[in-house]
Structures are given as C-alpha cells and as structure tokens.
Amino acid sequence: MDQLRAMEIFVEVARLRSFSEAGRRLGLTRAMVSKHILQLEDRLQARLLHRSTREVSLTDAGQAYLAPCTATVEQAREAARVVAHAGAELAGPLRIQAPSSFGSEWLAGAVARFNLLHPQLSPMLYLDDALLDPIEHGFDLTIRVGGIPDVHALAMRPLAPCKGVLCASPDYLARHGVPQTPEDLHGHRCLHFSHLTDGTAWHFSKGEERRTVRVQAAFTANNGLVLQHAAQQGLGIVYNTTFLAWRALMEGSLVPVLADWELPLNHLSALYPASRQPSPKVRALIDHLVAEFQPDGQPVPPWDRPLRRLPAASA
Incomplete structure (x- = not known):
C-alpha cells in the first residue's frame, strides 16, 4: 500500500464529498479510489468515511485525521517541488x-x-x-x-544587526551645545522617526544602567532619510540608524551624540x-x-x- 497516495486520495474525497469526483480529479476509477480508502482505514484501524448512495461524509475519526493528513500531503508536495526545482534556473x-x-x-x-x-x-x-x-x-x-x-x-x-545612533550636525551642536546625559535631550530639538515602537520614548543603556527619556519631537517624519537631511541642515538631533547615517558620519556632516550610551539593538x-x-x-x-x-x-x-x-x- 502506498500510504501517502492513499492519504492524498482521502483528502480529495473529504474535500469533494464524492468518490467519483475525487477519482476524476485524480485520474482514477471510483473502484480504485474506494480500494485506497479501505486500505487506509484498515491500516489505521478506524473508519474514516460514512458512505451512502447519496453522499460521503466524515466520521469523527475522519474529522480528527483530516487536518494532520492534509498537512502531511502538502508537505510532501512542497518537498517534491523543492527537489524538482533544485537544479533549475531561478525564474x-x-x-x-x-x-x-x-x-x-x-x-x-x-x-x-x-x-x-x-x-x-x-x-x-x-x-x-x-x-x-x-x-x-x-x-x-x-x-x-x-x-x-x-x-x-x-x-x-x-x-x-541594525544599530541605532543619535547624531547632529556640527553647526547645530556649536549653537546649542553637546548633551552629556540622556536627560539633556529635554533641552534640545529632537528629530523623531514616527515608526519607533515605543513612540517618543528613547531608551538608553550603559552597562547595567538603563534610562528612558520621552522627548518632545521638534520634527517628525516616517522616513529616516528625510530626518537625516533635516539633521544635516542643522535642525536638531536625529534618532538614526547606522545603515543610513554611516556616510554622513564618515564625511563629518553629522557627528555622533551620547556615543557612550547604547540605543536598543534591532535586527534586519x-x-x-x-x-x-x-x-x-x-x-x-x-x-x-x-x-x-x-x-x-x-x-x-x-x-x-x-x-x-x-x-x-x-x-
């Protein structure tokens, strides 16, 4: 007995509620469909289907068996697709x-x-x-x-890994001063990314020490590049990511702020x-x-x- 084939047939019969229709979909005679179902029931020692001249329905055992059976059939089909495409050109x-x-x-x-x-x-x-x-x-x-x-x-x-970084333009820091602690941000213009999970609460850590500052956002945008451009123009201190800020930091149009404090580490x-x-x-x-x-x-x-x-x- 090919148990996987029998399981595939059972799933199709359960879906269509018909031996004949399942046979047509699978290219089998009604008698062959019935044979596979009987062999599967014999192997499981359980009756899976109620048969009548009018309809086919699931027994309690068949209802309980259907979901895991369907999952097994789908996994087998997916595995076959993976093997079939393993050496094929991606397209x-x-x-x-x-x-x-x-x-x-x-x-x-x-x-x-x-x-x-x-x-x-x-x-x-x-x-x-x-x-x-x-x-x-x-x-x-x-x-x-x-x-x-x-x-x-x-x-x-x-x-x-995806690191956060606070940064600002040298011009802004020359005009407004360099914050020395997270709490000093209350006296600065903060440029805020609106999709941060905790809203305007900026979290900092240094060793075992943890601090949270809820900033007053002087400028908010839902795009990091927009905020970076604003910071480069001297508008304020931006909560940025290193994947976006690295070039501006290397060129000096932005400089890190509160670099001895870490921002929460995300992952790409x-x-x-x-x-x-x-x-x-x-x-x-x-x-x-x-x-x-x-x-x-x-x-x-x-x-x-x-x-x-x-x-x-x-x-």
Missing part, C-alpha cells in the same frame, strides 16, 4: 517589500546583483515604511528592521510565510542577502565597519 516574479530608506540605500543594489546572477527572475521591489502584513499583501519576502508582527504566521531569518530580518517552505528563489535571495550583509561570515555589516573608530562629539 519568474519575486515580490519583495522593505523599508524605504534601507531599500534605496542597501537593498536595491543587493537585489540588482542577485538579478544579474539569475536574469530569468523578475524582482518587484516595493518600498514602504508602513508595517504591512506580508501574507495579506502577497509578498514573497519582506525585509524588516525589528517590529516582527506575528511570529506564528511568519518565519524569520536574521540578516544583520527576512520574513516569509511560516506555513510553507521558502521557494528556491526566495531561499536563494535570503542566502545572497546574508552574504552581502554579513561578509566573510562576520556579524558586522558593511555600513558599520567604517564606524568602528569614529570619534564622538565633545563639549
């Missing part, structure tokens, strides 16, 4: 969603290089800072900086539906992004490497 659409600043600064180039390796793919990159539901919007892969919405529905693979993550194995093209893209954002296998992304010896602002 077709690939729908990717990411935050706008990270998407434009780092992801776009990485996806372009991936596409050069696999020219039969057609990536579609959707950039939006809103926390969109990847399943509802039909994305194959979502890149997220923190803010994982539903760990049960989504599988996650970390791509790189790749999300995909947990209900199925990632397709070969999604799995290949994730592997490519890990290689791009953790070069040499080291958990220090390329945007953080130049910042290791950067001096902080001083009074």
Whole structure:
C-alpha cells in the first residue's frame, strides 16, 4: 500500500464529498479510489468515511485525521517541488517589500546583483515604511528592521544587526551645545522617526544602567532619510540608524551624540510565510542577502565597519 497516495486520495474525497469526483480529479476509477480508502482505514484501524448512495461524509475519526493528513500531503508536495526545482534556473516574479530608506540605500543594489546572477527572475521591489502584513499583501519576502508582527504566521531569518545612533550636525551642536546625559535631550530639538515602537520614548543603556527619556519631537517624519537631511541642515538631533547615517558620519556632516550610551539593538530580518517552505528563489535571495550583509561570515555589516573608530562629539 502506498500510504501517502492513499492519504492524498482521502483528502480529495473529504474535500469533494464524492468518490467519483475525487477519482476524476485524480485520474482514477471510483473502484480504485474506494480500494485506497479501505486500505487506509484498515491500516489505521478506524473508519474514516460514512458512505451512502447519496453522499460521503466524515466520521469523527475522519474529522480528527483530516487536518494532520492534509498537512502531511502538502508537505510532501512542497518537498517534491523543492527537489524538482533544485537544479533549475531561478525564474519568474519575486515580490519583495522593505523599508524605504534601507531599500534605496542597501537593498536595491543587493537585489540588482542577485538579478544579474539569475536574469530569468523578475524582482518587484516595493518600498514602504508602513508595517504591512506580508501574507495579506502577497509578498514573497519582506525585509524588516525589528517590529516582527506575528511570529506564528511568519518565519524569520536574521540578516544583520541594525544599530541605532543619535547624531547632529556640527553647526547645530556649536549653537546649542553637546548633551552629556540622556536627560539633556529635554533641552534640545529632537528629530523623531514616527515608526519607533515605543513612540517618543528613547531608551538608553550603559552597562547595567538603563534610562528612558520621552522627548518632545521638534520634527517628525516616517522616513529616516528625510530626518537625516533635516539633521544635516542643522535642525536638531536625529534618532538614526547606522545603515543610513554611516556616510554622513564618515564625511563629518553629522557627528555622533551620547556615543557612550547604547540605543536598543534591532535586527534586519527576512520574513516569509511560516506555513510553507521558502521557494528556491526566495531561499536563494535570503542566502545572497546574508552574504552581502554579513561578509566573510562576520556579524558586522558593511555600513558599520567604517564606524568602528569614529570619534564622538565633545563639549
């Protein structure tokens, strides 16, 4: 007896409530469908279906068996698809969603290089800072900086650490002074990213010490690049990310503020539906992004490497 085949037939009969219709869908005679079901019931020592001349219905045992049986059949089909595509050229659409600043600064180039390796793919990159539901919007892969919405529905693979940094222009600090403690931020113009999980509460740590400051946002935006441009113009102190600020910090148009205090560490993550194995093209893209954002296998992304010896602002 081919138990997996019998399980597949049972799932189809349960779905269609008909031996004949299930046989037509599967290319089998009604008699062969019935034979497989009887063999499955004999193996399980349980009656799965009520038969009558008018209809087929599930017994209590059949109802209990249907969900795990369906899951097993789907897993077997997915495994077959993975094997079938293992050596095939990656092709077709690939729908990717990411935050706008990270998407434009780092992801776009990485996806372009991936596409050069696999020219039969057609990536579609959707950039939006809103926390969109990847399943509802039909994305194959979502890149997220923190803010994982539903760990049960989504599988996650970390791509790189994502550090926060406070920074301001030298001109602003010359005019308003350099804060020495987190509480000093109350006397400064703070530029706030509206999608921070805790709102205007900025959290700091130094060793075992923890502090939280709820700032008065002088300027708010839902895009990190907008806030960075404002900070470079001398508007205030911005809560930024190193993947966005690194070049301005290296060039000196921005300098770190309160660098001896750490901001909460987030992670850049790749999300995909947990209900199925990632397709070969999604799995290949994730592997490519890990290689791009953790070069040499080291958990220090390329945007953080130049910042290791950067001096902080001083009074």
